[in-house]
Amino acid sequence: MSVTSGTKRKEGGFSETVKVIFHALIIALVIRTFLFQPFNIPSGSMKATLLVGDYLFVSKYSYGYSQYSLPLSPPLFSGRIPGGMTPERGDVVVFRLPKDTSTDYIKRVIGLPGDKIQVIDGVVNINGVPIKRERAPDFIENEEGVREQPVKRWKETLPNGVSYYTLDLVDNGFADNTQVYTVPPGNYFMMGDNRDNSTDSRFLSQVGYVPFENIVGKAQIIFFSVYEGERAWQFWRWPVSVRWNRLFTIVR
Template sequence: MSVQAERTHQKSSFTTVIIPALLLALIVRIFLFQPFNIPSGSMIPTLLIGDYLFVSKYSYGYSRYSIPFSPDLFSGRIFAAMPERGDVVVFKLPTDNKTDYIKRVIGLPGDKIQVKHGTLIINGEEVKKERIEDLALEGPTGRVRNLPQYRETLPNGVTYRVLDTVQEGISDNTEVYEVPEGHLFMMGDNRDNSTDSRFLNEVGYVPFENLIGHAQVIFFSLGEGAHFWQIWKWPTAVRGSRIFDLVR
């Protein structure tokens, strides 16, 4: 075989392998699972900065936001299924339809949501909130902070932990929000450090169409200050205890 023929054969083999692999990866990303990383602390203690997680794309059906770059191919959702109260969801920010946010579903269409003195109220009923042990949170410098932590239990029985670090903070007392049809009310678990549906001009009610998927499992986690590509930092930065944790 000549050199030219050998190069042509190698190029053909490369194309035969790479193109199907890229197509398979694209199909998985659109229809099954998409990876996300957590850049902010708005979902502490459930999710920490540096967590990497898989989001299921099929849980709520598919919209144009399920596709990379969100092409305007169709409106609404295909195979639509409404989230359950308490689900942790990735969605496109309604104010720009581009930025990815991750929050917890608190209000469903028609619900009335309010916060009074740091207590969540859904349809006139206070959500059970219990003080539990402090969260020992290590920062990028290694300094550990003990933060007040609570357990909330939603009307459907879903339980999770929240932080309430500032008593009577700016978002601890709100108006009554009535969730419109076709929309959801989202809140971060780090209640005093989350820009969410309580701030109508910044997030507000999230259209059902804007949902990307349901956060399912943490597949990797690095301490603050370390990046995924900095392999040399992995031995000391990897949070091994969080790997394969389910997102609840």
């Protein structure tokens, strides 16, 4: 009798464990699909707002949901549901690259539908008016293995009052003077904060205008960060590999 009872308890314990794991997976899937999805930063195009090795949560609900909100992006519907919530200038967003919808990009919203955007001598002009741009203290890389070299930094303020910092690696860069871009209806104009090292909407053949439907969500908070070249899963190196001062930083 004792053997039989013990076997039943083991079987019951195993089935309960399976149920707990299954429920946890369902909850994780629901959170990832409808609330928050984690992303990591693989390039320096948004430096110094976002650094290589940052891990952040992107809110899926901020602008409603499109097919790209769902795992594997099945074309079950077009547009966004519910409607009414739209990106604002200055939002940092993750979107699917229009030229390759299997690729995620993260940039800052600069132009709204109908806007005319032009960069003149490195200054962004919106509808013919240059945005406010002030010189800020230089950005200096201070990570191990990176040569400390000051980089010119600017504080930009958009017409809606949103301020952020951009880097200016070189004077008269290849995209410091552009044509006038007229943002089509239902599309947005994206730019990286690292202006001389960002492939963004200034390059029509590579990124161009981003349809609202392609936006996955809004970047909200950095929940983890490791120095460039480190691996997040190597927990035994965390004392020296983690950028502790960036944890739980709000993305602005």
